[in-house]
Amino acid sequence: MRSSNERFQCAEAIVELKGELVYKRRIEKRYRVREIDERIRKERTKSEAKIISEARRKGVPTPIIVDVEEYELVMERVDGNLAKEVIDEDVSERIGEFVGILHKNGIIHGDLTTSNIMVGKDNRIYFIDFGLSFIESSTEARGVDVHVFFQSLKGTHESHEQLKESFITGYKRTFSDASQVLKRAEEIERRGRYVER
């Protein structure tokens, strides 16, 4: 449980937890040229703010955004744990339900992993990190979203097969096109990438 003030470096941002608030600052990446770096940090900060609010309006719990700057978001702090630390079949099923709602509403999360989903002390599921999100309703985009989630389960969780099944149960419950998307996710996994040159 995180209650005190903390500051840590994540995949692409420095996240500071201060009291009730979270400051997420997309820091400069020295490894890439400035032209790419600035463009990406600006674009992602802006679209994250927009889509995180859009998702909440559609009924998916996300932190409320308090302030948006060029490279920084200030948002409500979720009091709880990363799904990575506490996921079980029940949590995974509820994640599936919410991803179904996102997809039904044309929202692709873009980085669905158990590092970007939290389970609050209130036992609700919260979605965070919408930096790679976009609006699209194609089966391919949805399939990739689900595929990314399944890969992250495989990479870090012992009982990934059961967790995947639970996710599917939840996803099908809230989203009528689920079967088509799940079929595509399987195809993406099997897609022969050893193409002849």
Place this chain on the structure above:
Amino acid sequence: MTIILGLEGTAWNLGAALVSEESVLYEAESTYKPKYGGIHPREAAQHHAAELKEVVSRALTGAKEKEAGFSLKSIDAIAFSQGPGMGPCLRTVATAARALSLSLKIPLIGVNHCIAHIEIGRWRCGVKDPVILYVSGANSQVLAYRSGRYRVLGETLDIGIGNALDKFARYLGLSHPGGPKIEELASKGTTYMYMPYIVKGMDLSFSGLTTAAKEAVDSHPDEKEDVCYSFQETAFAMLTEVTERAMAHCGKDELLLAGGVGANRRLQQMLRTMCQDRGGTFYVPENRYLKDNGAMIAYLGLLMLTSGVTTPLERSRVKPNYRPDEVEVTWRE
């Protein structure tokens, strides 16, 4: 001492090597060079068939000269690349491996080519449990080990980065392999041109970038260096980003680079910077163990043999789409 003869021939490079627990005894190789365009699988397979005998005997003679007491009898098993790779090439090498195993009366070991890239890197760099970025012609994957398997955390959704570089190079009229030639041109570029940057979680896509680079050359034929520079900067930033995301997700702070594209100095520099900035450590083996080579096949064969795994003839069919996460890792705790 256990000695394995390893045969590699999944694509354009045919290699044979003798490897023991302590060292690489001897390596020999022969590279297929397409007369025009990219790799033609059937032509590459014919090249391998024609050169196999020569390459294997060069490896054997070399080992004899280098190691007192080495003879055919010293070899404990034959390892070969079972996949992934081009069907005709794989079949040619597998046939030779089966024949050698039968005539020398020693076990056959079919190894996964991707995992061989990983294990030779871990061996040469002495790194224990890294996140791995594997970038070659056909493959671009981020992997990490967890309970008995190398798990694919992210990968390309369309073509491999090497393939993308080679395709673009061909468009510029450069011969195969194009990667090093693009690197050379890019080092002279100075101005970044906008290119599509496509990352989906830990997955990525290179086909849109390749198309954009071709269009950029069409409209700026005198600025090839800048286009190459922009192409590389974009593609490698995408790779570095997904790698960093995987390291954060798994909570690992070591990174190992594998595969032929890993020879690129700019890619190495970006990954090293990324690791430094997050307090991690970057590892990369020498160039000859980055590209396809026989030593990595022999070395993985050795790990498998000493952990009790061999491949009976009836299970030695090639697997052109063999995925790394299909392999049960018996040699790591």
